[in-house]
Amino acid sequence: MKTVAIYSRKSKFTGKGESIENQIQMCKDYITQKYGNSLTFLVYEDEGFSGGSLERPKFKKLMKDIATKKIDALVCYRLDRISRNVSDFSSTLSRLQDYNCAFISIREEFDTSSPMGRAMIYIASVFAQLERETIAERVKDNMLELAKAGRWTGGKVPLGFVSERIKNIDENGMQREYTLLKINKEEMNFVEFLYKKYLELGSLHKLEGYITENELKSRNGIMFEKSTLKIILQNPIYVKANNEVVEYLNSNDWTVYGEADNIHAFLSYNKTEQTFRNGKYTKRLKDKEERFVALSSIEGYIEPALWLDVQRQFDRNKDKFPRLGKTHNALLVGKLLCGECNEYMLVQHGKLSPVTGKKNFYYNCSLKRKSHKKLCSNKNAKADYIEKLVLNSLKLIGKSKKVFLEKLKIEYKARLKDIDSTTEIISLSKSLEEKKKQIDNLVTKLSFASDIEDILLDKIKLLKSECTDIETKIRKIEDKNKKTKIDDLNADIILSLLSECERIDTLSRDEQRKLICMLIDKVYWYGSDNESGNGKVKIKFLVGNDDNSIEFDIPEGNLGEKKLQFCSPSISSIK
Known part of the structure; x- marks a missing residue:
């Protein structure tokens, strides 16, 4: 501890009791007795200012000096000299902690340079939290009382109304404002x-x-x-x-x-x-x-x-209201979109089949249903037909997984080589170190040169901003490296999933649904104009990142061993 700041405050001058001068002297005596004479004292005095607010000129100057790290400890006569507000006091202690500045109150023997003193910070924080929660509870109670009186207490203005701020003078002569809702005739x-x-x-x-x-x-x-x-x-x-x-x-x-x-x-x-x-x-x-x-x-x-x-x-x-059977067994809920309007397709109950005696299910475009076919005319998709198309497509891609993953891994490695990250990070780190040294030198000069304080502070701010930019660049490069490594790891996970796809028709409905969720982003349905009820689907897979997504079309009818056309910025067509 080399430099000690002494802060003293008194609401008004009385000429007696705990005067500003007495507070300062007692602080000096306490610190000298405990830590010796080889200390530099800086004194900050606020006389005629209340402890209910932190808006005091010398106190603000004190906090500014602490931020430059030229003060090792802040000493006051009593805790309430800093603030009478628990929340303000707690926030001040938090700022001191950020700048490694100890806090000592000689009356309460509150010294954060000791373990017990640091514990007191947390006790103060508990009281600050209690105060905040008490205020929140009081505000809630006041809002409920206003509500019981029929006052608009805020929120989204309902259709048919506009809000208007009203000002009036209460019985104590204070100006009050409240919101009043008025009718919007057109709405x-x-x-x-x-x-x-x-x-x-x-x-x-x-x-x-x-x-x-x-x-x-x-x-x-x-x-x-x-x-x-x-x-x-x-x-x-x-x-x-x-x-x-x-x-x-x-x-x-x-x-x-x-x-x-x-x-x-x-x-x-x-x-x-x-x-x-x-x-x-x-x-x-x-x-x-x-x-x-x-x-x-x-x-x-x-x-x-x-x-x-x-x-x-x-x-x-x-x-x-009809209580229809549950449709939790549908495989494509939340994944299937209408190919015409891009709205989600929902499960719709059909009639009992005269052949099987089971109820048929369809996927129906939500916009088509709501607009009675006026805004969308895409044909409904038979649930068993479209689900079979999707399952067969996963089975086929499972069979071609090795070729597909080889191409995917080649792309990942190419992206990794393109990032000449090591050299760039070394260069940026060296530049960052130099700028930090410049900041340290300027801070040292600032502690001895009060006449050019503003110039030095502006220069320090500029250098800190440049340091922040460099740190951001380093972090982005590191994140990109991590992402590429994760993508490489994802390829191994996808391989195991695609291996499961080879036998997807033997899996349970829950297992099939899990594979669809993990591999497929969206499925688009394009209904056929003929009476067969068939159509085609486009599947967008969750592979790598958004730029690496894969799509392919599945035509009408059974897939058999047809060639699947994959569309990707970097992956060519594969069988």
Whole structure:
């Protein structure tokens, strides 16, 4: 420890007690007694500044000096001289740690140069986390109270409304802002049209088909999906709330706040929550008893009778919705796309076969189904036919795996040779080392030359930026090398998978599905115009990276031992 910074602060000058001068002297005496006389002291004083904020001139100067690494330790009389805010104090300690600067508080004997002192950092962090969680809980409670009062608490503005910021003065003379939703007449007319059309057609499925067929889109130019239409048709924000609406909501386990006035609408709250699962954030529905609606200051638009008729139609449809058999046995769900419109194809149940007595299954284009053949006319694919084509193609490629993999390995090795990485990394590393030495020399000069501080700091920033660029280049080269080695390793994995493909027709459905998932990216279906129900498929394999993907066409009929035409930027046709 060579250079010690002493920081002292007092909210206002009183001329008595723990004055700035007394704090400094006590700090010097404590450090001298403990570490000896061969120390350089730098003093930073903030008088007349509160500890509730870090926005203090000398404190900011202190942190700037610490960042240049010319201070070995920061000493203060008491912890609250740094900050009275636990979170700010914890963040300050974290910054000191980043720059290897010890922290010592003489009153509490808080010294991070010792193991016990460093442990105190983590204790402070725990209190900071507690404070953050307490604030978050308080904000959540306030939001719920606002919700119970019918206030719009934010989120995506529903179709039919626009948001507007309102300012007013509260009883304490403070200016407050809040968001108010107002009716967009043109959009709201469309919402009313959806309510009436749903009743006319009788189901969400038919309404979705009508919307798709007529290419009616949202304000963002996106086609309406069933889920979006359902939210619009069941949202109480549109209805002029009356006692009948309240009774309906109560009967469906909603807690209702406020008295219905046949003018204003209800806002719904607390229906979903965000959870972290399987490495990503997802929304899930909360328990029914946690959700509630509150009468808002937003004017309703849909008449109660119309809104209730729509809800009752939903209830009737729910009771008679057909419970079809599960289709988890389909091999190509999530992989099969329509060759005409590039939309996913979904499994559709057919009639029982009079010959086998089993139910037939088809893959049907989702856009064709929704638009009633207006936007896509691709023929349906018989599930057993197209799955057989794909399985046979995997079997054939399994038989030709050696030639294919040899070409793949040659390409990988060629890519590896093209990367003259060793020489480039040595050159970049040498340049990086030189620039770091320049930074160290400038930092040394900076500690003795305060008159040219700004010039030196600008030069240091420029050199640090150049160092960052060089480090990024080195990292990219190393990543590319790793990727090439991984690709080489992948070839061995693919070989074992293709060996399995040779006997794919003897494997179970689960094993076949796993092979399809691991080897195939997408399958495109092109239905035939004749009555045979046959067609052809194009398969895109998951091999190497995107630039190395492989496609080939499979014609109508059985494959037999035909030649498969592989299309790749670097791999020629193989048998």
